[in-house]
Amino acid sequence: MPGILCEHCTAACCRYIALPIETPEDRQDFDDIRWYLLHDGISVFVEGGTWHIYIETDCRHLLPDHRCGIYDTRPKICRDYTAENCDYHSGDYGWEHHFTTPAQLTEHMEQQLAAKKRRHVAGRNGRSARAKMGARQKSRRKRAAGGPPSPATDLRGIPLPDLEERG
Numbered sequence: 001m002p003g004i005l006c007e008h009c010t011a012a013c014c015r016y017i018a019l020p021i022e023t024p025e026d027r028q029d030f031d032d033i034r035w036y037l038l039h040d041g042i043s044v045f046v047e048g049g050t051w052h053i054y055i056e057t058d059c060r061h062l063l064p065d066h067r068c069g070i071y072d073t074r075p076k077i078c079r080d081y082t083a084e085n086c087d088y089h090s091g092d093y094g095w096e097h098h099f100t101t102p103a104q105l106t107e108h109m110e111q112q113l114a115a116k117k118r119r120h121v122a123g124r125n126g127r128s129a130r131a132k133m134g135a136r137q138k139s140r141r142k143r144a145a146g147g148p149p150s151p152a153t154d155l156r157g158i159p160l161p162d163l164e165e166r167g
C-alpha cells in the first residue's frame with residue numbers, strides 16, 4: 001500500500017471485507033438482513049444505492065506491526081487500493097445509510113415500506129383519475145362530433161314519424 005500515511009495507520013483497510021447484497025424489497029428481505037446484524041462484527045451499509053454487508057475480520061496475513069505478510073503476492077484488490085481516499089483518513093465514506101443494529105434497520109424498513117405504500121396508492125389513484133378523465137373526454141368528444149341523430153322512438157322503440165318532413 002503506497003503512501004507514507006500507511007506508516008501511521010493500523011491497517012484499517014486490512015481488517016474487514018465488504019460485499020454487495022441484494023436490495024431488500026419486502027419484510028422477508030429485511031428480516032434476512034436483520035439476521036446478519038444479529039452477529040458480532042457485522043454491519044450493513046448503502047453506498048450509491050447499493051447495499052453491502054460489512055464484515056469485520058482481520059486478514060490472516062496482517063503482521064503484528066500492521067504490515068502485509070504477503071506483500072509480493074497480495075491480491076489485486078489490495079494492490080489496487082491506495083491511500084488516496086482510504087479508510088484511514090476517510091471516516092465519512094459517503095454512505096447513505098449504515099446499520100449497526102437490528103433496531104436501526106427495522107426503523108428504516110418501516111419508513112421504506114410506508115413510502116412504498118404511499119407511492120403505490122398515489123400511482124393507483126393517478127391511474128384511476130387518468131382513466132376517468134379519459135372516459136369523460138371521450139364522451140365529450142363523441143357528443144361534440146355529433147354523428148347521425150338517433151331517431152326519436154315511442155315507448156316500444158318504434159321510430160316516430162318525422163313531422164317536419166311532412167309539414
Ligand code: SF4
Pocket residue numbers: 001005006007009010011012013014081082083086087088089
Ligand atoms: S487504511 Fe489507508 S493508510 Fe491505512 S494501511 Fe490502508 S491504505 Fe494505508
Ligand code: SF4
Pocket residue numbers: 013014015059060061062063067068069070071074075078
Ligand atoms: S493480503 Fe496484505 S494487503 Fe491484503 S488485506 Fe491481507 S495484509 Fe492487507
